[in-house]
Amino acid sequence: xxxxxxxxxxxxxxxxxxxxxxRLSPQRRVLLLDRAPLQASGLPRIGESLPGAARLLLQRCGxxxxxxxxxxxxxxxxxxxxxxxxxxxFDHLRDPHGAGWHLDRTRFDADMRASAVDAGAVLIGDCxxxxxxxxxxxxxxxxxxxxxxxxxxxxxxxxxRTAAVVRQLGLARRIEDELICLHxxxxxxxxxTDQCTRICxxxxxxxxxxxxxxxxxxxxxxxxxxxxxxxxxxxxxCLLEKARRHxxxxxxxxxxxxxxxxxxxxxxAGLDWAALALTAPGFFVIGDAGLSFDPVAxxxxxxxxxxxxxxxxxxxxxxxxxxxxxxxAEMTTVHAHYRQRLRGTYAAPIRYAQLPFWARRxxxxxxxxxxxxxxxxx
Ligand SMILES: Cc1cc2nc3c(=O)[nH]c(=O)nc-3n(C[C@H](O)[C@H](O)[C@H](O)COP(=O)(O)OP(=O)(O)OC[C@H]3O[C@@H](n4cnc5c(N)ncnc54)[C@H](O)[C@@H]3O)c2cc1C
Numbered sequence: 001x002x003x004x005x006x007x008x009x010x011x012x013x014x015x016x017x018x019x020x021x022x023r024l025s026p027q028r029r030v031l032l033l034d035r036a037p038l039q040a041s042g043l044p045r046i047g048e049s050l051p052g053a054a055r056l057l058l059q060r061c062g063x064x065x066x067x068x069x070x071x072x073x074x075x076x077x078x079x080x081x082x083x084x085x086x087x088x089x090f091d092h093l094r095d096p097h098g099a100g101w102h103l104d105r106t107r108f109d110a111d112m113r114a115s116a117v118d119a120g121a122v123l124i125g126d127c128x129x130x131x132x133x134x135x136x137x138x139x140x141x142x143x144x145x146x147x148x149x150x151x152x153x154x155x156x157x158x159x160x161r162t163a164a165v166v167r168q169l170g171l172a173r174r175i176e177d178e179l180i181c182l183h184x185x186x187x188x189x190x191x192x193t194d195q196c197t198r199i200c201x202x203x204x205x206x207x208x209x210x211x212x213x214x215x216x217x218x219x220x221x222x223x224x225x226x227x228x229x230x231x232x233x234x235x236x237x238c239l240l241e242k243a244r245r246h247x248x249x250x251x252x253x254x255x256x257x258x259x260x261x262x263x264x265x266x267x268x269a270g271l272d273w274a275a276l277a278l279t280a281p282g283f284f285v286i287g288d289a290g291l292s293f294d295p296v297a298x299x300x301x302x303x304x305x306x307x308x309x310x311x312x313x314x315x316x317x318x319x320x321x322x323x324x325x326x327x328x329a330e331m332t333t334v335h336a337h338y339r340q341r342l343r344g345t346y347a348a349p350i351r352y353a354q355l356p357f358w359a360r361r362x363x364x365x366x367x368x369x370x371x372x373x374x375x376x377x378x
């Protein structure tokens with residue numbers, strides 16, 4: 001069995017893992033592992049809105065030039081029917097960091113990986129099933145498919161919502177609600193020149209629709225996993241018919257289209273950060289693996305980049321235990337602020353306040369979801 005030693009092993013080559021590899025690789029030997037090549041599923045990736053403040057983080061990673069060359073679309077205004085029945089406009093141009101972007105998400109993820117490799121990281125993009133263990137004061141990753149073992153003093157879980165290493169190590173993660181995102185990519189329409197993000201509260205969930213750089217239009221509806229309407233809405237005619245009841249959406253949606261409706265878990269979930277502090281030194285959790293944002297926040301990619309930056313600072317610090325504690329304190333604060341703001345966001349559509357989807361969220365998580373979900377140790 002081959003045995004390789006590294007300064008850091010990053011599991012998961014999404015935006016968080018790739019950004020961290022970009023930051024560490026110039027000075028350290030970094031192994032970046034992912035279970036699957038990009039686009040293995042053949043599906044376009046949902047999650048395309050990036051705020052202007054991400055510019056600084058991409059610059060820190062050395063990934064900004066490649067990012068600019070990719071031709072992502074500048075983010076237009078947001079128009080929402082949320083806290084009132086009158087449309088409210090928000091123009092991101094007034095953001096001091098700039099308007100931000102609507103990403104070609106597949107290109108963005110591929111470019112982040114390419115930047116990590118350019119910075120010196122070794123990428124294994126099809127590592128298959130992994131096992132993480134602690135052995136002799138080092139972290140060890142065994143790849144079942146290749147039979148290879150890798151060891152490093154630093155191990156990072158950047159596996160997104162699957163939080164694969166977190167689960168293997170038996171750390172707790174709390175699922176804060178049961179949100180599902182139903183979404184479809186509608187074909188590009190030459191007559192559709194709308195640049196806005198359209199957001200709309202509904203009685204049992206909320207919508208957004210936006211055109212992505214390919215010209216396709218994303219239509220997404222977020223509702224509870226136990227909603228009786230979920231099954232019916234998995235067919236596009238039903239989804240379109242419900243969306244078109246809102247004039248804000250009907251203005252940009254076709255009468256009919258024949259595309260697949262995809263369903264994706266989109267719930268908020270967060271690590272028990274206090275438990276992370278008790279794990280052996282050198283273990284970090286970044287991006288969605290540590291804190292998965294509700295899509296209404298549009299903060300997931302920014303958090304992926306920001307948490308990678310925070311972890312890079314800690315890993316590069318000579319006083320390792322204090323630096324990891326500082327990282328954990330920062331993530332705990334981000335998590336607390338996020339939960340408070342999320343509750344306020346869901347409290348705003350008071351016309352729906354007593355309906356189950358909304359009441360569940362403004363009242364806060366129910367008792368069951370307050371419990372941390374403990375995964376079995378592998
Ligand atoms: C419906 C929806 C809409 C969203 N909209 C937005 C938006 O508009 N703006 C925004 O900023 N964010 C949005 N997000 C969130 C955003 O997509 C995520 O926050 C972001 O992708 C997190 O990056 P990450 O690197 O942490 O995880 P991911 O992007 O999920 O990357 C994780 C990587 O780990 C790999 N991996 C997983 N398991 C393993 C394993 N066992 N072994 C090895 N590798 C593994 C995966 O293949 C993947 O490459 C949305 C999310 C959803 C669900």
